[in-house]
Amino acid sequence: MELNRLPGDAPIGDVVAAIREDGAAIVENFVSDTIADQVLADLREPFDSVGRSTENDFNGYTTLRVNSVLDLSPASAGIVGHRRMMEVLDAVLLPFCQSYLMGSNTAIEIHPGEGDQVLHRDDTIYPVHIPGLELQASVMWALNDFTQENGATRVVPGSHRWVKPREPGADDTVIQAPMKKGSALFYLGSVFHGGGANKSNGARAGLINTYCLGWLRQEVNHVLSVPRETAANLPEHIQRMMGYSLHGGMLGYYPTDDGRVPSREMNGGAMWGWQTD
Amino acid sequence: MELPVFKSDTSAAAVVTALRDTGAAVVERVLPDDIADACAAEMRPEFDRHGRMAENDFNGYTTLRISSVLRYAPSTRHIIGHPLALAMADTFLLPHCLSYRIGSNTGIEIHPGEKDQVLHTDDSIYPMRIPGMHLQINVMWSLCDFTAENGGTRVVLGSHKIGDYGDVPAEAVQAAMPKGSALFYLGNVLHGGGANHSNAPRIGLINTYALGWLRQEVNQYLAVPPEIAKQYGPTIRSLLGYAKHGSSLGHSRFNNDVWVWDGNDHDI
Numbered sequence: 001m002e003l004n005r006l007p008g009d010a011p012i013g014d015v016v017a018a019i020r021e022d023g024a025a026i027v028e029n030f031v032s033d034t035i036a037d038q039v040l041a042d043l044r045e046p047f048d049s050v051g052r053s054t055e056n057d058f059n060g061y062t063t064l065r066v067n068s069v070l071d072l073s074p075a076s077a078g079i080v081g082h083r084r085m086m087e088v089l090d091a092v093l094l095p096f097c098q099s100y101l102m103g104s105n106t107a108i109e110i111h112p113g114e115g116d117q118v119l120h121r122d123d124t125i126y127p128v129h130i131p132g133l134e135l136q137a138s139v140m141w142a143l144n145d146f147t148q149e150n151g152a153t154r155v156v157p158g159s160h161r162w163v164k165p166r167e168p169g170a171d172d173t174v175i176q177a178p179m180k181k182g183s184a185l186f187y188l189g190s191v192f193h194g195g196g197a198n199k200s201n202g203a204r205a206g207l208i209n210t211y212c213l214g215w216l217r218q219e220v221n222h223v224l225s226v227p228r229e230t231a232a233n234l235p236e237h238i239q240r241m242m243g244y245s246l247h248g249g250m251l252g253y254y255p256t257d258d259g260r261v262p263s264r265e266m267n268g269g270a271m272w273g274w275q276t277d
Numbered sequence: 278m279e280l281p282v283f284k285s286d287t288s289a290a291a292v293v294t295a296l297r298d299t300g301a302a303v304v305e306r307v308l309p310d311d312i313a314d315a316c317a318a319e320m321r322p323e324f325d326r327h328g329r330m331a332e333n334d335f336n337g338y339t340t341l342r343i344s345s346v347l348r349y350a351p352s353t354r355h356i357i358g359h360p361l362a363l364a365m366a367d368t369f370l371l372p373h374c375l376s377y378r379i380g381s382n383t384g385i386e387i388h389p390g391e392k393d394q395v396l397h398t399d400d401s402i403y404p405m406r407i408p409g410m411h412l413q414i415n416v417m418w419s420l421c422d423f424t425a426e427n428g429g430t431r432v433v434l435g436s437h438k439i440g441d442y443g444d445v446p447a448e449a450v451q452a453a454m455p456k457g458s459a460l461f462y463l464g465n466v467l468h469g470g471g472a473n474h475s476n477a478p479r480i481g482l483i484n485t486y487a488l489g490w491l492r493q494e495v496n497q498y499l500a501v502p503p504e505i506a507k508q509y510g511p512t513i514r515s516l517l518g519y520a521k522h523g524s525s526l527g528h529s530r531f532n533n534d535v536w537v538w539d540g541n542d543h544d545i
Contacts, residue, residue: 225531
């Protein structure tokens, strides 16, 4: 069995249908090699300097991880806020919210010798589980080629439809998602997945971005984690997903310079909040 | 059904029982006058400067409103972190989360001439209902005497048990209470400010507390940023949101000095 695989120019509806079927799907060549290469180049130094700081049984011991990628790689904005990706997310998340937010932006480089990561769901950071109501969706972007040998992500297809909470067992199918650089693996927050073992002799680099319903707390506090001077230079649709926005015209408000709360029509200039004193 | 009213020496358990039954309860004279007065004094400049900025059909046009009082009125920490408020929040929220946060802290001064506010539920900012699961608990503190004439808060008792309250005729009772009292009401209880038929303003502070995995009503990281929040003890900093929910929700790369890493220290 293989995951559904669509070309980068596939109609959005086809991508969404494929994701709903298995809980995950691959869109090939979704971002240019130029952007993928640039992001990986930007992340090289952070990977090497702080990439080992999150080592543990869950994350592995020969895997490098870097958070807050937006602050480290300006080019990553082209992936984090990828417009056609957002059209897919609109279809998946907007049935349950009026706007969604970024959860986390995590670059992961799995080095040779790493074992299979334990299969897990990303949405267990929220202590509610309502089958059919997706709290978040994730997109893994290949920054170099993902293969069976070098640790392509493993997915348990159909696990988003499990009604009773349980862990994957020996009878459940686990399939790997090899994909070329610049491709994207979409998977729902309720889908069991994990990084693959790297049995090759090269590192496998990817960027995982998660997006959660706009009325939930974000996995990462982007307002604190991304310096304001960085945030100011990001496109407005990314600023909004960082949390500089309101859900439904009310939730998440903050005072602005003149004491008003930002309106639904606020422009990017409102993100600074209340600065006059 | 009558609004339950307790004296300040009540047990927390009695208030909990009343809240489960009616959805709202008053505890009288919880705060010493000096705390209530200090809070009102510290909020005064902000009322005068920004209090009219939130005017609209919902908030009214002769009512002053100011948000995020911890930014400029540090004495409010004694109210926001009051042990009785936290005891109620523990009881109603911790069954559904590992830690809770402040939603909003709003000073409201209703001036003479204001009309009844439309009855509403505060937790409707979250588009989800799971009966029996409380998303929020809220407290209106009177910083002067609240009377039937000057706009004491109106509450629809029992409305937290109505499955679909949209069509239910709402008969509200009014919470008259002396200065320094607390009106507790669950997030799904219909309530609203009262009309002020007196000749003096009525000043109160409403604090909301919500499950720690929900988005905060106010983005406290922008409203009370680390450089201001660091003046407070770990209880207030945690309530503001400078602490994770569980092991991994809501973490931050910076601001380690203001972040609270464990919940064992309860100094305000």
